[in-house]
Amino acid sequence: MRHVNCELNGLRDAGEFAYRGITTDADPTDSLESLSPAEQAKNIWTWSGYDGIHDDSCEEWWFHNPSGKWSKNERARETE
Amino acid sequence: MLGLLTHKFRQLTHNSAVLPETPEKINAEYDIVIIGGGGHGLACAHYLAKDFFAENIAVFEKGYLGGGNTARNTAIIRANYITPEGVAFYRESMKLWRSLASELGINLMYSVRGHLTLAHSDGALRTMRWRAEVNKQCGVDSEVIDRETLADICPELSLSSHTRHPIHGALWHPDGATARHDSVAWGYARAAAKRGVEIHQQTEVTSITPLDDGRFQITTPRGTCIAKKVVQAVAGYSCRVAEMVGLWLPLRIVPLQALVSVPVKPYLDPIIVSGSLHLYIWQTQRGEFVIGGATDPYPIASTRSTHEFKTHVIDNILELFPQLHTLKAMRQWAGITDVTPDFAPLMGKTSLPNYYIDSGWGTWGFKATPISGKTMAETVATDKTHPLISSFGLDRFTDFALLGERGAAAVGQ
Numbered sequence: 075m076r077h078v079n080c081e082l083n084g085l086r087d088a089g090e091f092a093y094r095g096i097t098t099d100a101d102p103t104d105s106l107e108s109l110s111p112a113e114q115a116k117n118i119w120t121w122s123g124y125d126g127i128h129d130d131s132c133e134e135w136w137f138h139n140p141s142g143k144w145s146k147n148e149r150a151r152e153t154e
Numbered sequence: 155m156l157g158l159l160t161h162k163f164r165q166l167t168h169n170s171a172v173l174p175e176t177p178e179k180i181n182a183e184y185d186i187v188i189i190g191g192g193g194h195g196l197a198c199a200h201y202l203a204k205d206f207f208a209e210n211i212a213v214f215e216k217g218y219l220g221g222g223n224t225a226r227n228t229a230i231i232r233a234n235y236i237t238p239e240g241v242a243f244y245r246e247s248m249k250l251w252r253s254l255a256s257e258l259g260i261n262l263m264y265s266v267r268g269h270l271t272l273a274h275s276d277g278a279l280r281t282m283r284w285r286a287e288v289n290k291q292c293g294v295d296s297e298v299i300d301r302e303t304l305a306d307i308c309p310e311l312s313l314s315s316h317t318r319h320p321i322h323g324a325l326w327h328p329d330g331a332t333a334r335h336d337s338v339a340w341g342y343a344r345a346a347a348k349r350g351v352e353i354h355q356q357t358e359v360t361s362i363t364p365l366d367d368g369r370f371q372i373t374t375p376r377g378t379c380i381a382k383k384v385v386q387a388v389a390g391y392s393c394r395v396a397e398m399v400g401l402w403l404p405l406r407i408v409p410l411q412a413l414v415s416v417p418v419k420p421y422l423d424p425i426i427v428s429g430s431l432h433l434y435i436w437q438t439q440r441g442e443f444v445i446g447g448a449t450d451p452y453p454i455a456s457t458r459s460t461h462e463f464k465t466h467v468i469d470n471i472l473e474l475f476p477q478l479h480t481l482k483a484m485r486q487w488a489g490i491t492d493v494t495p496d497f498a499p500l501m502g503k504t505s506l507p508n509y510y511i512d513s514g515w516g517t518w519g520f521k522a523t524p525i526s527g528k529t530m531a532e533t534v535a536t537d538k539t540h541p542l543i544s545s546f547g548l549d550r551f552t553d554f555a556l557l558g559e560r561g562a563a564a565v566g567q
Contacts, residue, residue: 088451111552124495126394126407127390151453153454
């Protein structure tokens with residue numbers, strides 16, 4: 075069972091979260107209106123996790139559904 | 155003595171059961187290098203050699219032949235997709251499947267079983283009517299059936315109204331079939347090797363450097379070579395290999411798990427899929443139930459199996475087949491899938507001349523193996539995109555020309 079840290083509730087079951095991609099490429103709370111179509115495309119795909127697997131661990135957005143709280147967590151996507 | 159002669163005669167006239175051995179060394183230069191020795195890479199090599207008389211081809215495989223997603227899928231073959239582009243592509247694949255065993259000289263255990271996609275809501279039935287109409291227009295046998303017809307086709311299925319997700323109807327695809335997946339890789343490997351293709355197992359590509367003259371320098375732990383053209387067909391490793399040449403691919407890399415039960419006597423004939431319950435099930439010729447589910451909910455490049463998957467999928471299977479409650483799971487596994495945003499594949503030429511991709515197969519590209527090999531071979535040999543895969547290019551993500559194949563993925567993802 076994988077646990078993910080919620081900034082409000084501490085470690086919780088991963089099933090309670092929605093995954094939202096790595097933090098460096100896109101902020102899920104950003105407005106897309108100011109971006110060009112190409113930037114929007116990249117923003118949408120990376121936001122949804124369409125950015126493959128990189129060797130290094132990275133910081134990701136996780137949305138805790140029960141509390142409606144966004145959290146940033148570091149994870150090695152190779153193994154965790 | 156007679157036995158030896160008979161054996162020798164058989165060796166000369168039949169395909170050997172032994173797979174081609176890895177050559178001792180890597181040559182300094184190849185016309186075409188295919189990265190990935192799964193079904194797709196090997197099929198591409200085979201059709202390049204057979205249909206286009208291409209020579210000096212090498213396949214580099216990190217592990218062993220068909221050890222990746224080729225042997226980790228659930229071996230289902232169908233053509234009832236939802237977009238005209240997808241249906242036409244898989245329709246041609248099914249034509250090739252029917253004669254593939256004789257073409258490759260290997261028993262693929264191709265078995266036409268019929269494929270049922272269950273509808274648990276009015277919305278699901280609407281999508282299935284849409285799929286059926288597109289399928290018929292594109293020449294694929296597919297129709298929406300009611301509960302009575304469903305009971306005739308699959309009397310083992312529970313049609314009780316007292317369940318969480320009662321069944322309203324189904325999409326019936328009579329041509330749905332199964333085949334032995336690793337035999338496909340073995341068959342293509344032997345056929346390609348017979349035509350002179352070098353197949354290098356345990357040969358991981360660690361770097362690819364585009365050269366000024368349009369060729370590529372490929373490095374492996376076993377040596378370095380120069381390639382005029384490169385094809386990558388590496389499924390869950392697509393992003394990492396593409397990054398070696400500076401290409402960004404819009405792929406989610408997520409595990410897809412499956413399990414198989416202990417064998418029991420033949421019981422279930424058709425293949426059953428439920429998008430709402432996130433599962434599919436069919437029974438092999440050996441009597442085992444092969445059961446698959448949805449992809450894991452976040453990206454990860456690990457083939458670990460999880461307890462959550464097993465409990466979720468068994469819970470839902472018992473809603474459809476409560477009589478299987480004493481059946482025991484025998485084995486569980488995962489493969490690393492490469493999923494595009496629109497659930498259609500990513501194929502053909504790239505922005506880098508002479509570099510070709512075959513990826514984005516999502517919930518497995520097993521059923522596409524023959525047609526993927528055929529179309530990629532033509533694209534690589536002629537450097538012109540085959541018409542069947544012209545909609546599957548990488549540029550559709552910047553041109554906003556997505557295909558929308560999500561509604562026909564095996565299960566809801």
